[in-house]
Amino acid sequence: MKAARIFAALLATAALPAIAAPVAFTGGTVMTGAGATIENATVVVDNGRIVAVGSGVAVPTGAQTIDATGKFVTPGLVVGMSDLGIDEVGGVREANDTRAAKSPFSASLDVVPALNGRETGIAVARAGGVTRAVVAPEASRDIFAGQGALIRLSSGPDILTRGKAFQLVELGENGAEAAGGSRTASFAAFRNALDEAREYAAHRGRETGNHENLYQRADTAALVAVVEGQQPLVVHVERASDILAVLALRTDFPKLHLILLGAREGWTIADRIAAAHVPVITSAIDDLPDAFETIASTKSNVGRLAAAGVLVGLGTSGGESTNQPRNVTQFAGNLVAQGRLPGGVGLTRDQAISVITRNPAEIFGMADTGVIAPGKRADLVVWDGDPLELQSAPVAVLIDGVAQPITSRQTELRDRYLHLQHDALPLAYRP
Amino acid sequence: MRRLFLFALLGVAACATDQHPKTAGNKPAGPAEIVAIPADPYPSTYHPYPGVTTVIRGATVYDGAGRKFAPGMVRLENGKVAEVGASVAIPAGATVIEAAGKFVTPGIIDIHSHLGDYPSPGVQANSDGNEATRPNTADVWAEHSIWPQDPGFTRALSGGVTTFHILPGSANLFGGRGVTVKNVLGRTAQDMKFPGAKPSLKMACGENPKRVYGSRNISPQTRMGNIAVDRQAWSDAVIYKRKWDDYTRKAKAGTAKPVDAPKRELVNDTLMGVLNGDILVQNHCYRADEMANVIAMSKEFGYHVSAFHHAVESYKIADLLRKENICSAMWADWWGFKMESYDGIRENIALVHNAGACAIVHSDDPNGIQRLNQEAAKAIAAGRRAGIVIAPEVAFEWLSLNPAKGLGIDKQTGSLEPGKMADVVLWNGDPFSVYSRPVDVWIDGALMYDAADPNRRPRTDFELGQPGSGDVK
Numbered sequence: 052m053k054a055a056r057i058f059a060a061l062l063a064t065a066a067l068p069a070i071a072a073p074v075a076f077t078g079g080t081v082m083t084g085a086g087a088t089i090e091n092a093t094v095v096v097d098n099g100r101i102v103a104v105g106s107g108v109a110v111p112t113g114a115q116t117i118d119a120t121g122k123f124v125t126p127g128l129v130v131g132m133s134d135l136g137i138d139e140v141g142g143v144r145e146a147n148d149t150r151a152a153k154s155p156f157s158a159s160l161d162v163v164p165a166l167n168g169r170e171t172g173i174a175v176a177r178a179g180g181v182t183r184a185v186v187a188p189e190a191s192r193d194i195f196a197g198q199g200a201l202i203r204l205s206s207g208p209d210i211l212t213r214g215k216a217f218q219l220v221e222l223g224e225n226g227a228e229a230a231g232g233s234r235t236a237s238f239a240a241f242r243n244a245l246d247e248a249r250e251y252a253a254h255r256g257r258e259t260g261n262h263e264n265l266y267q268r269a270d271t272a273a274l275v276a277v278v279e280g281q282q283p284l285v286v287h288v289e290r291a292s293d294i295l296a297v298l299a300l301r302t303d304f305p306k307l308h309l310i311l312l313g314a315r316e317g318w319t320i321a322d323r324i325a326a327a328h329v330p331v332i333t334s335a336i337d338d339l340p341d342a343f344e345t346i347a348s349t350k351s352n353v354g355r356l357a358a359a360g361v362l363v364g365l366g367t368s369g370g371e372s373t374n375q376p377r378n379v380t381q382f383a384g385n386l387v388a389q390g391r392l393p394g395g396v397g398l399t400r401d402q403a404i405s406v407i408t409r410n411p412a413e414i415f416g417m418a419d420t421g422v423i424a425p426g427k428r429a430d431l432v433v434w435d436g437d438p439l440e441l442q443s444a445p446v447a448v449l450i451d452g453v454a455q456p457i458t459s460r461q462t463e464l465r466d467r468y469l470h471l472q473h474d475a476l477p478l479a480y481r482p
Numbered sequence: 483m484r485r486l487f488l489f490a491l492l493g494v495a496a497c498a499t500d501q502h503p504k505t506a507g508n509k510p511a512g513p514a515e516i517v518a519i520p521a522d523p524y525p526s527t528y529h530p531y532p533g534v535t536t537v538i539r540g541a542t543v544y545d546g547a548g549r550k551f552a553p554g555m556v557r558l559e560n561g562k563v564a565e566v567g568a569s570v571a572i573p574a575g576a577t578v579i580e581a582a583g584k585f586v587t588p589g590i591i592d593i594h595s596h597l598g599d600y601p602s603p604g605v606q607a608n609s610d611g612n613e614a615t616r617p618n619t620a621d622v623w624a625e626h627s628i629w630p631q632d633p634g635f636t637r638a639l640s641g642g643v644t645t646f647h648i649l650p651g652s653a654n655l656f657g658g659r660g661v662t663v664k665n666v667l668g669r670t671a672q673d674m675k676f677p678g679a680k681p682s683l684k685m686a687c688g689e690n691p692k693r694v695y696g697s698r699n700i701s702p703q704t705r706m707g708n709i710a711v712d713r714q715a716w717s718d719a720v721i722y723k724r725k726w727d728d729y730t731r732k733a734k735a736g737t738a739k740p741v742d743a744p745k746r747e748l749v750n751d752t753l754m755g756v757l758n759g760d761i762l763v764q765n766h767c768y769r770a771d772e773m774a775n776v777i778a779m780s781k782e783f784g785y786h787v788s789a790f791h792h793a794v795e796s797y798k799i800a801d802l803l804r805k806e807n808i809c810s811a812m813w814a815d816w817w818g819f820k821m822e823s824y825d826g827i828r829e830n831i832a833l834v835h836n837a838g839a840c841a842i843v844h845s846d847d848p849n850g851i852q853r854l855n856q857e858a859a860k861a862i863a864a865g866r867r868a869g870i871v872i873a874p875e876v877a878f879e880w881l882s883l884n885p886a887k888g889l890g891i892d893k894q895t896g897s898l899e900p901g902k903m904a905d906v907v908l909w910n911g912d913p914f915s916v917y918s919r920p921v922d923v924w925i926d927g928a929l930m931y932d933a934a935d936p937n938r939r940p941r942t943d944f945e946l947g948q949p950g951s952g953d954v955k
Contacts, residue, residue, distance in 0.1 A: 140818055142821060319949055340948070346945075346949055346950060347949040349950055349953050351955075373850050389954075440917075441863065441914065441915070465828075465833075465868055469869075
């Protein structure tokens with residue numbers, strides 16, 4: 052703990068925003084996120100960007116040097132799906148903006164005004180090394196959940212990096228239920244919604260004269276960017292047949308910019324997904340047939356998809372229980388373990404880093420983060436051990452070159468209750 | 483046989499002092515026939531599968547009771563742990579497993595599972611985990627909901643879980659009876675029941691009961707309502723017990739006839755079982771202040787809480803929990819999914835342990851149960867960063883011996899000590915590393931899982947003929 056604090060204190064004085072002098076992290080093991088591990092490497096950060104990385108990199112004159120010997124350096128973690136910033140307490144309705152079951156709107160719902168940079172979960176995730184995240188609303192009444200955002204987990208209220216970053220639609224069991232009871236209904240609803248959006252676009256948003264539209268005007272307007280391929284469409288489906296049905300939608304809607312979410316049975320048709328050049332955001336650990344759409348679940352899914360050439364990133368289902376954003380390193384590590392079992396297909400350690408850094412960043416068009424390479428944003432995590440290991444933790448987190456706090460409400464609770472001996476005053480008087 | 487059938491029909495068994503109706507049936511009925519509540523009307527039909535004498539050599543051994551042998555050896559014989567240490571005898575004909583670089587531990591025990599009751603797939607037709615129709619359903623038994631074909635059992639096995647406790651859900655104040663099972667698939671739930679393990683009574687504090695019933699305008703609607711309804715139930719149970727004790731005393735003295743026996747009340751059967759010490763209380767309770775209320779209530783009515791489950795705030799009263807000898811069953815880092823879990827911290831388990839109280843890692847989750855070792859690893863690390871250094875061989879108690887204590891089966895299993903059930907896991911690396919997985923799992927000395935042998939990886943009926951059946955999960 053002490054070492055971590057000293058390290059953090061060093062950083063707090065060293066890495067300042069923008070005009071500060073360059074900072075060089077020396078001697079650490081750098082896992083670049085792009086598939087390489089470099090021993091005894093130097094990473095130079097300047098003006099919020101990475102300017103050099105490698106084993107033979109010279110520390111620029113005037114640069115502050117931070118000795119990272121014995122430590123690991125990775126890109127900041129990028130969580131490919133989450134509810135960070137819109138869910139303070141899952142079970143407290145007033146503090147949870149993930150769902151809007153009573154709203155008349157669907158596709159037009161936009162998480163941006165709901166984002167709260169001071170949500171305690173953001174500091175918790177940041178202390179786990181998460182620097183960027185994809186935030187999505189949850190569908191409830193309609194197949195369309197609405198529009199998600201990309202955030203950075205920097206300290207302070209301003210966390211938005213891109214709003215209206217994608218639309219989310221449910222076309223598996225959830226979608227069938229929301230659409231009226233079956234997949235026939237959800238796919239019909241989907242096609243109708245996109246047809247209405249096309250018609251709306253054709254009339255440039257003016258009255259079409261068609262008063263039988265099923266969708267609200269705002270929802271239809273929101274779907275124009277989807278049907279025109281300007282906004283990615285994240286489709287939650289799990290069953291292999293559902294994945295194929297989604298890929299087939301491009302026959303009628305050729306511009307759709309598809310991203311599959313879930314795809315637990317994707318491995319059974321991995322070559323088809325790869326051929327369609329559709330990336331996948333999924334979970335690493337789901338291996339139960341917990342629904343009829345997830346019968347073929349296995350922890351080999353990610354490994355097999357990757358082996359087939361599918362670009363895969365890890366996301367979380369959100370929430371604060373089994374599938375927390377701060378635990379993506381654990382999930383990725385489990386994929387390495389899977390590859391070490393007879394018959395299992397997993398990832399190498401470098402690949403495991405990529406599915407929680409570069410890949411989700413690339414899938415959501417954040418090409419300037421998720422990789423330690425010159426020119427990229429200086430989103431970095433320094434770890435006290437192998438970043439995939441359960442007992443490792445960040446000792447420093449940088450976002451855009453700025454050292455971030457790695458304390459949270461949880462560390463304050465811990466410090467207050469470390470000792471239970473009676474003091475002169477109640478515990479509530481402790482810091 | 484005929485006698486037993488008759489007793490079963492009447493819901494009574496001869497001979498009050500005998501807790502085992504099976505033996506009761508074999509005794510000739512004396513003149514003072516005494517009606518008794520059968521202690522075990524749905525008995526275990528579990529039987530261990532055959533094993534061979536096995537010696538594991540060269541591995542690092544965590545015995546689950548705080549000891550480490552590196553390298554060490556373990557011998558399994560006749561279904562039991564025969565010997566553990568730096569060196570053990572190798573009988574002629576024993577199977578010897580060379581395990582250098584691997585780790586041996588006791589089988590993991592999960593004190594909080596809903597496998598079988600909330601099975602996969604999670605369709606309404608199979609959702610049998612919570613009889614949420616009344617605040618007090620102490621009359622229902624989780625074992626009567628178990629679907630033996632839940633694929634979740636096989637996933638837990640591949641995570642090294644050899645024993646677990648299946649509890650009813652937490653909507654009710656009194657959710658019903660929980661059951662301890664061995665993770666050996668059977669055709670019936672009784673085939674899985676851990677022989678001789680006491681049942682539990684699942685209780686719940688906090689948000690769930692008050693929300694579920696309060697929203698129906700039924701008491702409880704508040705936390706004070708929770709305690710009030712609890713206390714009335716215990717008070718009624720005390721009277722019930724008094725009636726049965728009085729009847730039994732008189733019947734033994736020959737002054738009461740079978741017809742004088744009190745009417746069976748299944749809710750109170752369970753609560754009386756707790757008051758008699760035959761049923762252990764497993765109490766879902768997140769907040770420290772509510773645990774304290776429950777402790778006071780348990781003293782008011784004369785019972786003991788075996789473990790608080792989901793005890794995310796145990797760290798706030800770890801000293802009290804140690805004093806009261808109550809285990810805490812905890813997640814490593816769940817928090818904030820509901821108001822009463824808002825103060826969850828990763829140091830909880832280490833802080834409870836450090837206070838000298840009984841710490842248990844539990845899952846409550848069909849995914850989490852597969853990685854309880856990983857949860858413990860996170861807790862070790864959080865503790866270390868807070869200045870609490872816990873050796874891995876000591877921390878393994880959270881996964882085996884302590885849950886065994888919480889379930890009252892620590893004399894039979896939970897550690898690698900001679901004479902105990904040979905419930906053993908061989909890992910391909912340090913169980914507290916993310917890269918490690920079980921490669922072999924023995925239950926009662928029988929090899930029930932082998933990662934390298936598809937014929938030693940069980941598949942439930944449900945998965946047969948389905949895509950991915952038999953795959954490495």
